[in-house]
């Protein structure tokens with residue numbers, strides 16, 4: 001199969017209501033509990049998204065006004081813990097396309113961006129401002145534009161955000177990261193010629209002494 | 210085959226480097242052409258398990274790609290495997306067909322791509338982060354990845370080891386490389402000696418208590434200082450294992466004679482042993498090398514630690530009290546209140562004496578022989594209290610055999626604990642071993658997240674000594690009183 005047929009995730013811009021979930025240190029076990037990891041595919045994980053928290057009828061995700069919202073406003077250090085890529089898969093499957101937070105856990109951020117779920121790092125004051133905005137009017141919409149790396153508030157104020165420049169380029173241009181790596185084949189082969197392994201996992205083993 | 214000497218490791222004239230720098234530079238396939246472009250980093254060893262690999266293999270097949278280096282990969286079954294004695298693969302099928310599907314899929318994928326697999330029933334099977342080191346696959350100076358955040362464990366050998374997502378598992382299968390932004394470095398320097406009753410687990414819980422669970426974000430931690438040097442390899446693995454709970458990309462400890470003695474004679478240890486050791490001796494941070502950040506701790510001040518909340522940073526000495534609201538930044542209070550609530554603890558309250566339902570000794574943090582020996586030492590001649598269920602789950606079949614050779618299983622069984630087959634078990638409750646809602650466990654695992662050990666279950670993280678002491682007492686107990 002040629003690389004051209006590979007659909008790399010893309011992100012340009014969106015406009016959406018914002019679902020506030022302001023607990024800090026939300027771990028990926030909360031985003032998708034282990035019971036939902038017994039799958040061999042990556043589709044249909046929306047059921048597992050915040051599965052335990054959603055048992056509570058008061059859970060913010062049940063509010064009618066947020067149905068179909070594509071932006072999650074999260075607390076600090078979102079996505080800590082397990083490396084399960086099922087976490088961004090579940091968020092995407094549920095309908096989210098972007099998460100705003102003062103900070104993300106490293107592995108979650110990498111996994112999310114690889115799948116086209118935008119992780120937007122925002123300052124705490126902006127986080128507070130957005131909370132107030134949603135409290136006053138849950139129907140408020142914000143816009144996110146990746147090309148200009150800006151977030152636009154309902155009053156038209158634009159705020160720039162930082163994002164990994166390589167991830168940004170890949171999402172804007174639809175660059176397939178595995179394809180990008182595969183094109184380095186000759187450099188990898190050159191590297192391997194100088195760095196043979198100590199150990200071949202498939203070789204017969206020496207007896208343990 | 211033997212690697213050529215690496216000029217970057219041997220060049221005494223080069224600027225002083227950290228251990229991280231040396232391993233990083235040695236594995237760069239391409240340097241970034243411009244700022245913001247990631248480096249291409251070569252991966253020496255790729256570990257696989259059943260939960261995070263099926264989607265990665267499926268993507269490989271979808272693209273018609275082959276595994277570039279099957280000889281640099283190893284797979285095991287650990288997360289959804291049964292641990293009840295005598296329950297084999299067929300038993301699991303009945304209990305949970307979805308878990309069995311994952312195991313079957315791993316077997317098919319490994320056979321198809323020529324990747325060695327230590328399946329259920331294989332004497333080398335066990336938790337991925339236990340078997341890598343015990344087979345000698347994990348070696349100093351390597352880059353090691355796995356679709357599992359506790360890959361940081363392998364850093365105990367001076368290997369740069371970190372967890373990746375399933376998309377990256379595909380990248381490594383297809384190219385043996387990863388696109389990586391260079392992390393920063395953090396030195397955690399631990400002076401002094403651990404006191405009686407305080408272990409590597411208490412040390413790392415104290416470190417995380419100090420850094421916070423995101424204090425290591427974006428960083429690779431190198432642990433240095435006398436207290437680290439004094440740890441055996443299993444203690445070093447416990448420390449590096451929980452680096453991810455400080456938010457770090459990886460944890461590292463420079464290899465030394467303790468490391469070499471551990472690896473000597475292991476199945477996959479290099480055959481050109483003397484040359485290997487010679488090259489490994491260069492793997493240390495040079496005098497004068499600078500870390501981006503540094504923190505210093507005194508090991509002698511560390512007491513046995515327990516957690517009171519729902520993340521590994523919410524910890525305190527076992528004899529302490531749950532911190533008051535006034536000790537937190539007001540902005541984190543909603544999160545703290547949620548944790549008090551979930552754990553049913555009150556600020557200012559002591560947890561010593563709180564009744565315990567389950568005691569779990571196991572997981573890639575504390576399921577090695579020395580962990581089981583510590584638990585057995587406490588249980589010897591004592592009984593697990595009535596009403597407490599205690600599970601002892603060895604990290605691997607090899608650990609299980611070694612423990613049985615030493616008669617540890619008899620100590621556990623005589624005390625009324627359960628002696629299980631190897632696997633992750635109740636660490637993440639995917640295999641049927643789980644807490645019931647509302648139950649409280651003292652657990653030697655690494656994550657006390659809400660529901661981690663079963664929906665509604667509550668977890669107190671602790672060392673094997675504290676866990677065993679609590680099993681005997683029937684409530685949270687200080688092991689120093691029983692040693």
Ligand code: SF4
Pocket residue numbers: 287288336337338357359571572573574632633636637655
């Ligand atoms: S023992 Fe627990 S933390 Fe370790 S690999 Fe298994 S599930 Fe993950």
